Amino acid sequence: xxxxxxxxxxxxxxxxxxxxxxxxxxxxxxxxxxxxxxxxxxxxxxxxxxxxxxxxxxxxxxxxxxxxxxxxxxxxxxxxxxxxxxxxxxxxxxxxxxxxxxxxxxxxxxxxxxxxxxxxxxxxxxxxxxxxxxxxxxxxxxxxxxxxxxxxxxxxxxxxxxxxxxxxxxxxxxxxxxxxxxxxxxxxxxxxxxxxxxxxxxxxxxxxxxxxxxxxxxxxxxxxxxxxxxxxxxxxxxxxxxxxxxxxxxxxxxxxxxxxxxxxxxxxxxxxxxxxxxxxxxxxxxxxxxxxxxxxxxxxxxxxxxxxxxxxxxxxxxxxxxxxxxxxxxxxxxxxxxxxxxxxxxxxxxxxxxxxxxxxxxxxxxxxxxxxxxx
Amino acid sequence: xxxxxxxxxxxxxxxxxxxxxxxxxxxxxxxxxxxxxxxxxxxxxxxxxxxxxxxxxxxxxxxxxxxxxxxxxxxxxxxxxxxxxxxxxxxxxxxxxxxxxxxxxxxxxxxxxxxxxxxxxxxxxxxxxxxxxxxxxxxxxxxxxxxxxxxxxxxxxxxxxxxxxxxxxxxxxxxxxxxxxxxxxxxxxxxxxxxxxxxxxxxxxxxxxxxxxxxxxxxxxxxxxxxxxxxxxxxxxxxxxxxxxxxxxxxxxxxxxxxxxxxxxxxxxxxxxxxxxxxx
Numbered sequence: 019x020x021x022x023x024x025x026x027x028x029x030x031x032x033x034x035x036x037x038x039x040x041x042x043x044x045x046x047x048x049x050x051x052x053x054x055x056x057x058x059x060x061x062x063x064x065x066x067x068x069x070x071x072x073x074x075x076x077x078x079x080x081x082x083x084x085x086x087x088x089x090x091x092x093x094x095x096x097x098x099x100x101x102x103x104x105x106x107x108x109x110x111x112x113x114x115x116x117x118x119x120x121x122x123x124x125x126x127x128x129x130x131x132x133x134x135x136x137x138x139x140x141x142x143x144x145x146x147x148x149x150x151x152x153x154x155x156x157x158x159x160x161x162x163x164x165x166x167x168x169x170x171x172x173x174x175x176x177x178x179x180x181x182x183x184x185x186x187x188x189x190x191x192x193x194x195x196x197x198x199x200x201x202x203x204x205x206x207x208x209x210x211x212x213x214x215x216x217x218x219x220x221x222x223x224x225x226x227x228x229x230x231x232x233x234x235x236x237x238x239x240x241x242x243x244x245x246x247x248x249x250x251x252x253x254x255x256x257x258x259x260x261x262x263x264x265x266x267x268x269x270x271x272x273x274x275x276x277x278x279x280x281x282x283x284x285x286x287x288x289x290x291x292x293x294x295x296x297x298x299x300x301x302x303x304x305x306x307x308x309x310x311x312x313x314x315x316x317x318x319x320x321x322x323x324x325x326x327x328x329x330x331x332x333x334x335x336x337x338x339x340x341x342x343x344x345x346x347x348x349x350x351x352x353x354x355x356x357x358x359x360x361x362x363x364x365x366x367x368x369x370x371x372x373x374x375x376x377x378x379x380x381x382x383x384x385x386x387x388x389x390x391x392x393x
Numbered sequence: 394x395x396x397x398x399x400x401x402x403x404x405x406x407x408x409x410x411x412x413x414x415x416x417x418x419x420x421x422x423x424x425x426x427x428x429x430x431x432x433x434x435x436x437x438x439x440x441x442x443x444x445x446x447x448x449x450x451x452x453x454x455x456x457x458x459x460x461x462x463x464x465x466x467x468x469x470x471x472x473x474x475x476x477x478x479x480x481x482x483x484x485x486x487x488x489x490x491x492x493x494x495x496x497x498x499x500x501x502x503x504x505x506x507x508x509x510x511x512x513x514x515x516x517x518x519x520x521x522x523x524x525x526x527x528x529x530x531x532x533x534x535x536x537x538x539x540x541x542x543x544x545x546x547x548x549x550x551x552x553x554x555x556x557x558x559x560x561x562x563x564x565x566x567x568x569x570x571x572x573x574x575x576x577x578x579x580x581x582x583x584x585x586x587x588x589x590x591x592x593x594x595x596x597x598x599x600x601x602x603x604x605x606x607x608x609x610x611x612x613x614x615x616x617x618x619x620x621x622x623x624x625x626x627x628x629x630x631x632x633x634x635x636x637x638x639x640x641x642x643x644x645x646x647x648x649x650x651x652x653x654x655x656x657x658x659x660x661x662x663x664x665x666x667x668x669x670x671x672x673x
Contacts, residue, residue, distance in 0.1 A: 140501035142502070270518070276502045277500060280495060285515045286487070286489070
């Protein structure tokens with residue numbers, strides 16, 4: 019049995035040889051959750067997104083019937099259809115659609131960033147808003163408004179938000195980890211500290227800003243998409259698209275990371291590299307969202323959670339699925355924000371926090387109960 | 394897609410010839426927190442045999458294990474895996490050659506058991522041996538008796554069940570070097586025997602198995618060689634029948650111990666020397 023020269027002890031009789039007898043035809047590994055759930059969900063989300071886009075485009079202070087929206091879109095695509103009248107055409111293409119597209123982009127960014135962040139931290143309560151990444155990015159954005167920076171033209175706010183967001187996420191990550199793990203309490207407390215510090219910085223910038231800038235900052239801070247224009251869409255599009263394209267490539271490795279850092283490394287994952295890339299993507303996506311829409315919290319928490327409940331924690335669906343789900347949630351929320359109190363408009367960030375915070379509270383309670391108190 | 398961008402062409406490790414050295418520590422020194430935890434460790438794990446690391450608490454078993462798994466860098470000396478210094482392999486290459494079972498099995502998200510075991514196949518994704526995935530997973534789950542709760546979430550399992558699922562994941566990786574840190578710690582009698590039987594089968598199939606054990610009886614019964622650690626050094630190393638003596642174990646464990654051959658099999662049995670404890 020071995021090439022050892024010394025005597026080997028008698029191997030004891032096997033316990034149950036039949037267990038792994040290689041002559042046994044191996045049973046097919048039972049597959050747990052049929053793949054079809056993921057396909058069904060994806061299909062459902064896409065259909066819902068398409069529908070909400072159409073409804074949002076038509077519904078509002080100036081109503082455009084659904085049929086006319088479709089017909090105008092057909093016309094623009096050169097597939098027949100007909101132009102609307104001048105006002106309708108302008109409302110649809112210069113006011114409504116950029117806003118809907120922006121809502122979709124911001125929502126997709128937030129949902130995807132939430133899923134990635136929970137995977138990297140190995141903690142289901144991580145979310146850009148809660149742990150202060152959004153606030154950090156907001157500091158960058160506010161600074162660029164208050165200081166009147168314009169070195170990157172249209173992209174200035176996005177670039178500043180990205181730089182500040184990247185700094186914040188790196189800081190939070192280093193501060194909240196010990197021994198390769200992130201405890202819930204440490205994470206949340208770090209979030210409180212970071213949020214407070216970011217709030218103070220924003221306050222300072224507002225203190226030194228002039229009145230026009232203050233108005234701009236305040237409006238932006240509440241989280242709103244009402245200033246949506248095509249140039250704004252263009253300002254976030256590269257960040258969002260880049261982030262959303264790269265993120266799913268790391269889904270498998272995120273699954274392995276759930277085992278812990280060392281086991282993931284034992285399974286061939288270059289953990290350091292994975293961490294750096296994912297933190298960059300999270301900063302990119304968060305910055306994109308914050309730069310145009312201010313701080314919109316809880317979307318990144320709520321969406322991945324609901325999807326995990328339906329389809330399990332596998333990141334191959336969760337990462338792209340959260341992008342779709344986030345887009346859907348934000349498009350619906352924005353539609354509600356601009357229609358429930360017509361003609362006034364609710365701030366979007368207020369609306370998501372209104373629904374998100376109780377959910378967060380419930381989640382905290384549940385996590386605590388499962389762990390039997392905070393570790 | 395996978396065949397196009399994948400690594401099907403990458404050199405896969407050949408099955409090792411019997412007796413090949415799959416892991417070797419040469420003069421390994423490790424300091425942790427300013428304290429010398431390991432001093433001058435020399436150890437070899439060969440294909441076809443089960444090597445047990447035993448020793449009292451704090452003797453350096455887990456540190457040595459960490460050094461062999463390339464988790465801890467050696468301050469002096471070197472650790473070689475499959476003939477190359479551990480640091481020269483990339484994580485992905487290393488994952489094709491050795492599998493590691495950590496002492497505690499944790500999981501941040503409630504993946505179902507089958508998916509956890511399937512994670513062991515991740516290193517082979519995109520290689521020619523990807524085709525074995527289903528068989529490897531099914532066999533590993535059968536060998537560890539985890540197939541019964543294949544569909545349950547990992548978080549809903551008991552400690553012993555989790556430990557077996559973690560072992561199944563490591564077995565499914567199908568590497569020729571297995572490093573197991575206390576695989577029997579959370580297990581009942583039957584499953585302790587089961588796990589070590591699996592170790593023996595893997596050794597018989599040509600793999601090298603390095604296993605940290607607390608139970609000297611299990612080490613004596615199942616290991617080809619044992620290394621007894623004492624205060625960061627290897628006190629003695631060899632076949633259990635030769636190295637397990639009353640004198641040595643009593644000294645290392647600071648507890649009177651008696652070793653005697655089992656009346657039927659002749660394998661060494663290790664017991665603490667006790668009087669009639671209830672009389673005293």
